Amino acid sequence: MKALIAALIALPLLVACNTIEGIGKDVEKVGEKVKETAQDNK
Numbered sequence: 001m002k003a004l005i006a007a008l009i010a011l012p013l014l015v016a017c018n019t020i021e022g023i024g025k026d027v028e029k030v031g032e033k034v035k036e037t038a039q040d041n042k
Helices: 002-040
Strands: none
């Protein structure tokens, strides 16, 4: 029973980390595009 409770508590935290990681990757891609555009317009 304790393992089930621990899993229910840990699951939202793991999902949140995955979501934050995904957002970080998206922001990184946008930054790369901005950098490329700036270099193209020099």
